[in-house]
Amino acid sequence: MAGFSREVTLASGLLCSSSGSMQLLELHRKLLQRCDVTKEEFCFMVQKCPRFLLVPGERAGDCTVVAKTSLRLCSRYGREESGGCREELHICKFFIYGNCRFGKGRKSCKFSHDIRSAHNFEILRECTLHELNEDQLFLLLLQNDPALLPEVCLHYNKGSGLHGGCTFQENCTKVHLCQHFVQGDCMFGLGCKRQHAINQHGRRILEERGLSGAVIQELPFIYRNIHHLTAAATEKLPDSFPKSxxxxxxxxxxxxxxxxxxxxxxxxxxxxxxxxxxxxxxxxxxxxxxxxxxxxxxxxxxxxxxxxxxxxxxxxxxxxxxxxxxxxxxxxxxxxxKPPHYILTTVWLWYYKGDQGNWMEYGQPDEKQRTTSVTSQTLEEAFLSGRTAEVKVVKGQRHYVISFQDMYQRNPKHKTKRRVCRRPRFFSVADVEKQKTHDLMRS
Known part of the structure; x- marks a missing residue:
């Protein structure tokens, strides 16, 4: 967010230094200690910047701000096919967990521990995350990249036994936490029979997976933020702000x-x-x-x-x-x-980012004369019918899914993604006058 780049960076750092989220008014108060931003500017920034998710509370104006990013770790890192990756970080997952055993011993880790390598820094700079420190950046990734943390066990939250309905019990690879606590609506509080913190057994399993004690301690808060982010991705949260x-x-x-x-x-x-x-x-x-x-x-x-x-x-x-x-x-x-004979309607064109960083229109042949199974028109129709929808695309032998939610095209098989862009077709003033003249003559 160009006009508020410093404020966005400072607010992101505050959120990531406070378990990934903060009350709206508290965030504004803390931000005022570091920069001069009015309440109107702050509200505009939080509403408009994709770095933040605004979660309404039970009372009007009681909102939580959650740190958000579309940045992910490259799932192909370390394999030959990761060579063309320009969108995702190349870094050791266990380094993010804070407990890479190779990084502490004589034998060096085969995966990078350098968050500011040439590859990573270019991506961080493009996402305007390059000013966050390692701890802040790692927490942001932990609560946004679904591949990093195990899920909360749904079976644990069903049934009446010690482990609920989880048949794996102490061998379960998922996290045993009260689902209602994670969602912020547990009515039992301290009297709840489900866990509101990671117990010793859970801690041992998570440590075996490489998570450090510091990360494990933050997990209940991180999982609550993950819940909010997941809910926002599947359904539009109600707007609790005044009209912008x-x-x-x-x-x-x-x-x-x-x-x-x-x-x-x-x-x-x-x-x-x-x-x-x-x-x-x-x-x-x-x-x-x-x-x-x-x-x-x-x-x-x-x-x-x-x-x-x-x-x-x-x-x-x-x-x-x-x-x-x-x-x-x-x-x-x-x-x-509108029907085709209507003039001066807005023709929206849809593009995806090509291999060379160029933008290609959907339905048009690329440098290898391959075309996508969808066109700008079919995508525009789908977009207007439901902006939370996903559209399947075929190009050659590859299958993709376009998400209007974050404007990315993903390859589910290879876990890669490309940016998607929606822009109008250009009409100059002269083009407009020409269209009007032609329409008058026709009528």
């Missing part, structure tokens, strides 16, 4: 009829009246004002390789901010919702 600045005006769509010719509702129309099918605005603290030059802004945004505009005061397209000011892009309705 980009929601203060309900009109978010440009009127297609006004853009084409004229709108019969005139000033009573509930949509935005503007001469172009897109409109860039910045919030100055009081109201939304036009961003100029608008055509250049749109041209930059339509290029999937650009994460910010080329203006003197660039707009960050990933965070939609200009400095510390929120930015929004209004547009006409998506083209897939």
């Amino acid at each position: 600045v980009d929601q203060t005006d309900e009109r978010q769509e440009i009127c297609l009829h006004f853009t084409r010719n004229s709108c019969r509702f005139q000033n009573e129309c509930r949509l935005i009246h503007f001469q172009l099918p897109y409109k860039w605005e910045v919030f100055d603290g009081v109201s939304w004002t036009d961003l100029q030059p608008m055509e250049d802004m749109e041209r930059d945004f339509c290029d999937p390789s650009k994460s910010q505009s080329c203006a003197n005061q660039p707009v960050n397209f990933l965070t939609m901010t200009q400095g510390r000011q929120p930015v929004r892009r209004l547009s006409t309705i998506s083209s897939v919702t």
Whole structure:
């Protein structure tokens, strides 16, 4: 989040130094000790930055902020096929656990213990995590990478025996913790017959897996954060914040009829009246004002390789901010919702990041003339029907799954992933006028 990069880093460090989460007001109070950030700026940052998950409490305004990342350890690290990996960390899992036996003995570990190696530092810098220290980064990974920690045993939480319904009992490889405690809703408290902390037996098993005593001590809190992160990934959590600045005006769509010719509702129309099918605005603290030059802004945004505009005061397209000011892009309705003869609808194109770091449009041939089984149109239709949906994709002999939740394309077999991007097709001012003229002549 370009306008708040320092504040995001400081807040991330505070969360990861406090078992991975913190009460919202407490986080703001601690952050104020290190930087000057207003309540409005803080709320905007926590809402908009993908580094944070906001979990509502039982009372209004009683929220928890959980540290979040899409960064993962490379599951192929150490094998030949990991050579082309540019998205995931190459580091020893047991080093993250804090208890790698090779790192302490004469025999050196075959996996890297250097979090700031050339490969790792490039990825950390791209994810803006390079300023976190090792302990902070490791905790962030532990609660976000599902491959690092064993699951909480569901069978342990069923039945009335000492080990619940778990038939493996003391040999169970999963963690025996009260599920309701992990979810934060155990009504029995200290009187609960299920464990609210890791007992000696569980500690021994986890130590055998390589986890250090310091990590094991944090596990009940980490598992609670994992629960929140998992729940948020499967269903949208209710918003407990007041409306953010980009929601203060309900009109978010440009009127297609006004853009084409004229709108019969005139000033009573509930949509935005503007001469172009897109409109860039910045919030100055009081109201939304036009961003100029608008055509250049749109041209930059339509290029999937650009994460910010080329203006003197660039707009960050990933965070939609200009400095510390929120930015929004209004547009006409998506083209897939209207018949083909409708003009000046917004054509959204979908891209995935290719092997050479270039962006390839879905449905278009790559350098080897291979095409994906889905196109921009089919992806746009699926996206509008449900943004939490996942779409299966075939390219050649390989099968992938696209997740709209975090905008990644994953290969379930090889555990690899590629970034996915949604950008509109560019229409210049001249293109718009040409379309209008042609439409008038046709009618």
